[in-house]
Amino acid sequence: MKFLVVDDSRAMRSIVMRTLRQAGFENHSFAEAQNGVEALKIIRESPPDLVFSDWDMPEMSGIELLKAMRSEKINISFGFVTSETSGEMMRVAVEAGASFFVIKPFGADELQRALANVLGS
Amino acid sequence: MQTLQIADRDVQSITESVWTSILGLELKGNAASAVFEGPGNIAHIQIAGAWSGVITLQVSDALAKTCAKTMFALDSVTTEEVRDALGEIVNIIGGKLKCALPGPSRLGLPGVCRNNGDMNWRRHLVPVCTLSLASGGEAVLFQILQSCV
Structure with a gap:
């Protein structure tokens, strides 16, 4: 399985990938992008199986990325990794096609739970 | 604009929880005022909306490097990695606090600067939580500054 981790913080991308490995995905592959524009380019050229994205990013935000993907009929599973958890945000995200939320800060257990719902295991 | 409606103890609880979860370090209240040797670093993030202001986190150079080394899982870190790490910490704290502050509001993007003593950037901000x-063993100064314009 290939994961794409999208966050303008390199530290947070590092934490997401490290925690995914700790959660049992150590033999899977990872790609990184620092904003939605970079992510969309990667998704078009070499589609991942699952996208983890921050919400607020320069250039193109996470929700803009998700909407752009869906408008291009790209139906890859997409989840937000964010510190903000308002009901309005979640409503907007789910309406746009988000599959899951992971709330920062998080550990391997939280990632496992989020992925279990998406992967059906 | 609405005023801050969150107790200091709740702010401290959120800050401690984020700090400990990300860094695995204790963050405890200290009766004495935070004292820094050298300029140190100020990580900041803006909230704008029903409540508007800036959240700041000031740490020493040594503690800033410790934060970055932990977050990147590296033995040595660059200045850019230190800025990235501190920015992400204040971003996460800001996201948590935004949900506890009067809304609707929008969280800005984090920034990190050196504390060179220039207080000009704070001239339209009033501390409402310190x-x-x-x-x-290193001081950490956390502040919520409310916009007064």
């Missing part, structure tokens, strides 16, 4: 904290 927490003098300590982690690993």
Whole structure:
């Protein structure tokens, strides 16, 4: 399985990938992008199986990325990794096609739970 | 604009929880005022909306490097990695606090600057919450500054 981790913080991308490995995905592959524009380019050229994205990013935000993907009929599973958890945000995200939320800060257990719902295991 | 409606103890609880979860370090309240040797670093993030202001986190150079080394899982870190790490910490704290503050509001993007003593950037901001904290023997100053314009 290939994961794409999208966050303008390199530290947070590092934490997401490290925690995914700790959660049992150590033999899977990872790609990184620092904003939605970079992510969309990667998704078009070499589609991942699952996208983890921050919400607020320069250039193109996470929700803009998700909407752009869906408008291009790209139906890859997409989840937000964010510190903000308002009901309005979640409503907007789910309406746009988000599959899951992971709330920062998080550990391997939280990632496992989020992925279990998406992967059906 | 609405005023801050969150107790200092709740702000401290959120800050401690984020700090400990990300860094695995204790962050405890300290009766004394935070004292820094050298300029140190100020991580900041803006909230704008029903409540508007800036959240700041000030740490020493040594503690800033410890934060970055932990977050990147590296033995040595660059200045850019230190800025990235501190920015992400204040971003996460800001996201948590935004949900506890009067809304609707929008969280800005984080920034990190050196504390060179220039207070000009604070001229339209009033401190409404100041927490003098300590982690690993180093001072941590956390502030919520409310916009007064």
